[in-house]
Amino acid sequence: MLDIPRRVRVHVDALLAPQIDMGVCDADERDTPVGKPTAMSAPHLPKVAGIDSSVPGPAHTAASTAASLPGVPAAPAPPGALIQDRLAGWVSDLTTLHELIERLVRTSTLDDALAELLRAGSALVGARRGMVVLEPADGLGPATTVGLGLAHADLGHIETVPRSATSYGRILDGLPDPGAHPDLLGEAELDPRHREVAARLGYAASYALPLSPEDTGDGASAGAATTGPLAAGRLGAVVWLYDEPAEPVERQRHLIGLYVRYATEHLARLVELRRARVQVATVAEELLPSRLPRVPGVQLAARHRSHPRGGGDWYDALPLPEGALGLAVGSVSGSGPSALAAMGRLRASLRAYAVMEGEDPVAVLSDLELLLRLTEPARTATALFAYAEPGLRKIVLAGAGHTPPLIIGEQRTEFVETSLSAPLGMLSCWEAPSEELSPAPGETVLLYTDGLLRRTGEPMDRAFARLHAAAASVPKADRPDPGAVADHILRTMLPEGLDAPVEGEDVVLLAARFE
Structure with missing residues (x-):
């Protein structure tokens, strides 16, 4: 039994009802013999997928075989053969549609879904190349163009054609278009320009459909209330290109219409997800320093990447009185908008405490812990604050459940031994001794969050060893630049880059090189 999703069953049931009303059941009752004919169990060749009430008689019947022999009279078709072929065609079509929709549902990104839409549609309509233009009618984006069998330069040539002269352009502008050319x-x-581009790229026919809940070319309405990007109208348009003059037959149009209707809803969900992630990333960036301060005697560089749903990792660098510098990194438990809001409040509070009593990092973290416990008792956080005097090359720091800093230099690469302490919000009263260190000229102090270690997927002890090895292998030419040091460590620790999605793990690096 086919495992067909509920949405597909609804479309197919609606399709089968009129087929039955057209007389299929009557034909069954009229043609059913008293005994079981042997022709009913005769093997049939596989049919091409197609849901069509007017499927012609199969070519392998006795009638067609006899007609192909000169002088032999044609025999009548076996009773029920036409109905059996129709049912076989419907089952074949449902199987094909089910497999293509399953492949589409497995896509989790917008780019993958658009590519899968082009591949599946190409197989259904029999075209070798195609192009999908995503352009939500509400104007909120994202806007993109993806091609199948078309290079980036080919897409550029097509875009030089006046928009009103192309099928996808008329669809996007709400103008009438037959779809099939x-x-x-x-x-x-x-249009002469369109003729020139078609001749240059070697396509002679096209078939276009709107990515819209209203109509997908199969003559049926989506019949469901739309929300999100689809509420404003069309999401975009898709067009397939034929190398020779051609157009899809009625069965192909119906199948591609059903598929595109479902694909449009799936794309709308991915568009909404993309928009939400962009908004979260924008908020996260706005909550972090827009630029790092310039303080004599020290060079700063930072690298940061939030989880797509929004994480609570943060960093800060602020100038303090008498040429001092405050450096901080931290992580708030949880993810999403609530974690972002908590991170913003915590960072703002730490800046205030650092200005008032920054020379005592323990007092800064104690005040921060008290604030967190009183205002958000259900949340915990880790933090590290360092009070640096670049002129003296002196750093006093304290950490609350945070990973230890790393000193990178010509003569040494080692972790700073910090006292073990609990994260903020876990104890009734937090306090831990501070540590003091003196980096040598040219050494870089690296502060980071544990997301850098967790993204490796290795146990923490191996991740720490991997971080130490990455820092020790920084090329000599990169050591004078803290940004180059941070980039080398990231490339070594995370070969797939910061864009590789890892559930719930942000990455923060703050590098300070002392002159």
């Missing part, structure tokens, strides 16, 4: 070069009214 079986012979583009033979159309007398074809």
